[in-house]
Amino acid sequence: MSFSTEERGPPNTRDYRIFFKDAAGRYISPFHDIPIFADEAQNILHAVVEVPRWTNAKMEIATKDALNPLKQDVKNGKLRYVANVFPHKGYIWNYGAIPQTWEDPQHRDADTGCRGDDDPIDVCDIGDKVCSPGEVIRVKVLGTLALIDEGETDWKVIAINADDPEAGRFDDIDDVRRLKPGYLEATFDWFKRYKVPDGKAENQFAFDGQFRGKDFALETVKSTHQFWKALISRETAAGELNCTNTSVSEGLFCCSAEDAAAVVESACAFGAAEPIPTSVDKWFYYDK
Numbered sequence: 001m002s003f004s005t006e007e008r009g010p011p012n013t014r015d016y017r018i019f020f021k022d023a024a025g026r027y028i029s030p031f032h033d034i035p036i037f038a039d040e041a042q043n044i045l046h047a048v049v050e051v052p053r054w055t056n057a058k059m060e061i062a063t064k065d066a067l068n069p070l071k072q073d074v075k076n077g078k079l080r081y082v083a084n085v086f087p088h089k090g091y092i093w094n095y096g097a098i099p100q101t102w103e104d105p106q107h108r109d110a111d112t113g114c115r116g117d118d119d120p121i122d123v124c125d126i127g128d129k130v131c132s133p134g135e136v137i138r139v140k141v142l143g144t145l146a147l148i149d150e151g152e153t154d155w156k157v158i159a160i161n162a163d164d165p166e167a168g169r170f171d172d173i174d175d176v177r178r179l180k181p182g183y184l185e186a187t188f189d190w191f192k193r194y195k196v197p198d199g200k201a202e203n204q205f206a207f208d209g210q211f212r213g214k215d216f217a218l219e220t221v222k223s224t225h226q227f228w229k230a231l232i233s234r235e236t237a238a239g240e241l242n243c244t245n246t247s248v249s250e251g252l253f254c255c256s257a258e259d260a261a262a263v264v265e266s267a268c269a270f271g272a273a274e275p276i277p278t279s280v281d282k283w284f285y286y287d288k
Helices: 173-179 183-193 213-234 257-267
Strands: 004-008 017-021 037-039 043-053 057-062 070-072 094-097 122-125 134-147 151-161
Touching: 043 122, 057 094, 122 134, 134 173, 134 183, 151 183, 151 213, 173 183
Parallel strands: 122 151
Antiparallel strands: 004 017, 017 070, 037 043, 043 057, 043 094, 043 134, 057 070, 094 122, 134 151
């Protein structure tokens, strides 16, 4: 199963969008139309890359927009760039989301005691390839970290690109410790401190900040898939989420290919990129 993207609007502006297409060239939602499983028998999942490794622009699936394109987050009226928290440069993995999952804000997790954050579940790909925004990859789940973000459960699934040459050597979270020493410690440190330059306190974690292994992580992902199923079938209220899709036949939000194309055509035309901000401010300083 292959997917492609189409850019609209000038990059590095509030109008920039990345829309998704299936193998037949039909527009789709990365949130709802891309299957969670690339290979269910082998527990290989799809992951949508939002932010490539070493970059700072906070790109994300626009869960409240029709067809849920990628767009850059806006904070205080400005495009959001995540700070370089010393010694890290931008995001330290390919960061993204697992499609057809949803962390239900009405569900209080039995392990964390907190409700979900109303987003697809997040994934950190530790493979060597630096991906592109909007790239859809196949990943092996290795474990998870339970971040508590402003009182909400925000799972961070640790995975490796299934097409990575070394993927066969990784099966569980302990393999990350053994084969990529320091990476889990750096991951914990990054999530703990990345909001500090914004004037916020360090993030908190469930399980005393300990990573949980593959089996726990897979069960967590599968539970958020069930929450998504309830969402797309209207068993659970969508709130402000946009559930428009083009292929989930059992859902009640399905639109035609023509309507999907009209959504894309209504977006700004792709244009020349604006310069990335280069001023030394709180988004780019190194916190020593």
